[in-house]
Amino acid sequence: MSNRVTNILVPLISVILGLLVGAVIMLISGYNPITGYTALWNGIFGDLYTIGETLRQITPYILAGLAVAFAFRAGLFNIGVEGQLIVGWFAAAYVGIAVELPKIIHLPLAILAAAAAGALWGFVPGLLKAKFHVHEVIVTIMMNYIALHVTNALIKTVSGGGDRTEKIFTSASLRSEFFQNLTEFSRLHYGLLIALAMVGVMWIILEKTTLGYELKAVGFNHNASKYAGMNVNRNIILAMVISGAFAGLAGAMEALGTFEYVSSKGGFTGIGFDGIAVALLGMNTPLGVIFGATLFGSLKYGALNMPSEAKIPLEIVEIVIAVIIFFVASGYIIRLLLLRAANKKKEAK
C-alpha cells in the first residue's frame, strides 16, 4: 500500500470509527443511533437555511485549522489558536464600533486589526521559543487564559460595565445580502470567501516562497536548517505570527460576520481547540484543512438539531469529535494494522 493511500485512509478510518463509537454510546444510553444520525444529517443539510448556517460555521473552522496546520508545518504546536481567535474577535469588533468610515476602508481595517491582534498573541510564544527555548505548548495555553480574562475586562470597559458591546457599524460588516437571499436568510457572510482565499495564501506561502521552504525545513530538522544557513529563530517567530494572524482572522469572522458584536465569555469558544482536530484530519495541508473544517463545522452545527429532533444531548457529537482526534493521533497503530492486513493479502496470493 502506498504512503499516499494510507495517508488518506487513516483519517477516513478514524472518522468511521468515531461515528461508530458515537453510535455505540447512543445505543448503550438508550437512544436510537439511526434517529440520532438522521437528526444530525437534517441539521446539516435539512434546508437552504441550515446549509447556509453550516457553511457559516465552517468558515472560522477553516481559518482555525489553517492556523494550527501552518504552525505544525514549521514544527510548532500552536494550541493557543483559541486565545488568538478571542483577541482577534475583540479587535475586529472594537474597530467596527469605535469609528465609522467608508466600507472600503473600514472593513479591511477591522479585518487587519483582528489579524494583527492574533499575530501579536502568536508573537509572544514565538519569541519565547526562539530566544529562551520555552516550549510553545505551555506558553500558548497560558496565553489563552490571559486572552480570555483580558478581553472580558476590556469588553466591560468598552461597553460601560456591560457584558457585550454594541453592534458594529454596517460599514465594517461582512454580512452579505446576496448570500442571505440565497440561503433563506441564514447568517452566511462574505467571510467564507476570505477563508477560502487564505487557504490559497497558505498554499502559496508554503509551496511557492523561500519563506515557506525555510519554514518547512525548520519543521523537519532545525539543526540541519541552521547548518544550511537559515535563520531558525526568525523562522520560528514568523511561523507563530502568521499562524496567529490566521487565528485572528477566524475571530474576525465571528466579530464582523456571524455576531457583529463581542460579548464576555465564561469559557472558551472551542473553535480553536477544534482547529487542532481540523488540521490533524487534513494532514496539515491547506486543501486537507478545507475537508477537516467541512466535516467538523458540519458536525458541530448539525448537532444543534439533535436535541429538538431526536431528544439526544448534542454533546454526543463532541464525543465523536474527541474520539476522531484520538484515533487520528494514534495513526501509528492504524498504519500498523493496515500494513499487516496488506501483508496478509500478499501472502495469501
Added chain:
Amino acid sequence: MISDIINILYFIVPSAIFYAAPLILVAIGGVFSERSGVVNIGLEGLMVIGAFTGILFNLFYADTFGDATPWLALIAAMVAALLLSLLHAVASISFRADQVVSGVAINLLAIALSLYLVKKIFGKGQTDFITERFGRYSVPVLSDIPFIGDLFFKSVYNTSYFAIAVAIIAWFVIYKTPFGLRLRAVGEHPMAADTMGINVTKMRYIAVMISGGLAGIGGAIYAQTISNDFGHATINGQGFMALAAMIFGKWHPIGALGAALFFGLAQSLSIVGPSLDYIKEIPSVFLLILPYVLTILALAGFIGKANAPKANGKPYIKGER
C-alpha cells in the same frame, strides 16, 4: 492599619488554602506523569471526570453512607479518572500518539461525556446540588495558638490537610524510594533506564495512572467543596491552572505545592478581593491573569529556570537512537 492587615490575613489565608487543595492534588498528579516523560495536558479533562463522578456518587449515595459520602465519592472519582487516564496512556505510550494531541482529546472527551450523561440523567445542563459536604475542622491544640492557630488550624477543610499530606508523600516517593528513582530515570533518559533493566512502558503506565487518580480526586474535591454541583463550567480551567502550578513548581512536588498555594491565594483574592480594603483597588483582571503570567515568566527564566524532564513528551521506541 496593622489590625486591618491582620484581619485581611484572617480572611485571605484560610480561603487561599481552601482554593489550593484541588490544585495541589492535580499538580502533584502532573508531576508524576511528566517526571516519567509523559506530557499530560489532559489533567483538565481528568479533573472534569473526577468532579462529575464525585458529584454523581454523592447525590446517589448520600442517604446510604451519610457523613462518609464525600470521602467515598473521592474514591469513585479516583477510579473513574484513572480509567480515563488509561486511554491517554495507551495512546501516548503504546500507540506513540502525539501526547499533546491525545491530551486535547482527553479534555474534549471528558467534558462531552460527562455533560452528555448529566443531560441524560438529570434532563438539564447541570446536576442538583449535593447535600453531604466536606466538613470544616479545627485542630485541637494547635488552633489555640494565637494568630497562627487562627490562620492555619481553625475551621479548615479536611481536604486541605489531605492535599498537603499527599504532596509530602509524593516528595518522599519520588525522591526517597527506588520507585521514584526509576520514575525519574525513565523521564530523563529512557534508553539508559531500559538498559539497566527498568521496564519503561510499565513505569510510564503507572505514572499516568497515578496522575489520573490524583486529578480525579482533585476534581471531586473541587466539586464537593467549591461548586457543590456539576455543570459545563464547573472545572473551567482548574486543570490548566494545576498544570501551570506544576511548571511554576519546576516539576517538584514541594515546588508544586508552594505554587498551588500561591495560585490559590491569587484565585481567592480575585473572588473575595472586592470586599477587602486595599485589595479592591487592584482591578480583578490582574489577579485573574497573575498565575498564567507568572508561569510564562518562570518558563522564560525570569524567575529561576524551569527545566522539564529531558525525555518529556517523547514516546520511547525500543532500539531507536
